[in-house]
Amino acid sequence: MDLGRPPEVRLSDGVRALDTVPVTLGEIDHVVESVGAFNADNRAGIEGTLHRISALRNRNGRVIGLTLRVGRAVSGTIGPVRDLVEAGLGVLLLGRPGVGKTTRLREVARVLADEMGKRVIVVDTSNEIAGDGDIPHPAIGRARRMQVPHPDRQHAVMIEAVENHMPEVIIVDEIGTLQEALAARTIAERGVQLVGTAHGNDLANLVTNPTLADLVGGVQSVILGDEEARFRGTQKTVTERKAAPTFDAVVEIVSREQVVVHPDTARSVDALLRTGQAPGELRGNDDAATPPPAVSEPRPSPAQPRTTARQEETDEGQGPTRIYPYAISRDSLDRVIRQLRLPARSVPHPDRADVIVALRSRADDHRLQQALSGRDTPVYEVKKNSTAQLRRLLEGVFHVVKGVDGEDVKGAVAEAEAAARQVLDRGVAVELPPRAAPLRKVQHRVAMQHRLVAESEGSEPQRHLVIMPPEVRGED
Secondary structure: OEEOOOOEEEEOOEEEEOOOOOEOHHHHHHHHHHOOOOOOOOEEEOEOOOOEEEEEEOOOOOEEEEEEEOOOOOOOOOHHHHHHHHOOOOEEEEEOOOOOHHHHHHHHHHHHHHHOOOOEEEEEOOOOOOOEOOOOOHHHOOOEEEEOOOHHHHHHHHHHHHHHHOOOEEEEOOOOOHHHHHHHHHHHHOOOEEEEEEEOOOHHHHHOOOOOHHHHOOEEEEEOOHHHHHHHOOOOEEEEEOOOOOOOEEEEEOOOOEEEEEOOHHHHHHHHHHHOOOOOEEEEOOHHHOOOOOOOOOOOOOOOOOOOOOHHHHOOOOOOEEEEEEOOOHHHHHHHHHHHOOOEEEOOOHHHOOEEEEEHHHOOOHHHHHHHOOOOOOEEEEOOOOHHHHHHHHHHHOOOOOOOOHHHHHHHHHHHHHHHHHHHHHOOOEEOOOOOHHHHHHHHHHHHHOOOEEEEEOOOOOOEEEEEOHHHHHHO
């Protein structure tokens, strides 16, 4: 609605006039009186709804135009990024105005709070995510909402949310200033999952934006030595990423139906700076059931479980492994999962878990044994409730080998799994191909998982593992 012009409605496929009579000041004043108060950024809302009204003012501060934006809660929009947020990754949504960033953000808040049982705080600067009024809109589920008294205070409210309300997830809309970018980094470094939005068409726009570049690690010019420059085949002055990205993954919202996902922000930014291109994964709204392998890998087979591991854990396409911490800090578990970038997530109830991690001194508790009754969920024990202990345990369970390519690790695990099945079926020893010592160690754990005997034979570089039935060693 603009003073002196006919009112019109703007849709995705064009503009349509609602009337031929120009809008008057009286009509504009009537709308202004019917909605909530306008804040410092000239935005208002209607209590109990997701609609947003923005004002155009003249030099004297009088409202002479209104933009009434219809807000809706659309279910299913989380589909293309569901695997990212369920894995506990920090996700940044990019897109032009009106493409659906805030709509997806609402759905993310609802899924994390209701379906995953996490403590979610929504920092709602303009009351656009959870609607106007003191009671949040049901579209965000059980997530809590913190309102921002002034747009300039958004960064302070973000930090306040972490310090005062013990969130596991913070959701924030429209990160647009340097202070907000720094606040986002502070939140991420404190181990809280952060999901936010920013204006921009693609990752390249963000890298070249001096205000927001820190969200993806920032850039700096580096002078290489002569030998390094010759080795790289580049000039002596190159542009490189300055630090670790604030967000683990970046999602470019192309349209309401399609997004481009960069599941590893650091790798995408490095490729962009090196080659000028950062290829992503094109996904549609119907891709929720089949996340790409680059993000969600087949569940690894656990090593040395306290009870027999279920075969389903090694089946492909099952999504992240669900871990229930018993007498263990869930925040510490989530932090280790993020640091190791594991295809796993924590869950609040043991009946939803594929794996249970318990404190050794509490592993025989009646409550835990009752939850395990009639189930074959594997239980792993740690001596202390510490990040270091959890890290060592999960590195073993998920076969994380430092300095070794992930494909090589998966190949070694697949070899050991196949050999173990052959030993169990035929009752004969099976020799595996030669592997480096770290990979032999992984294969040894796989054999122990199947309660088989494994020994290394030969000399480097032909040293290899032999998997055999338990009775073979007993006969020797």
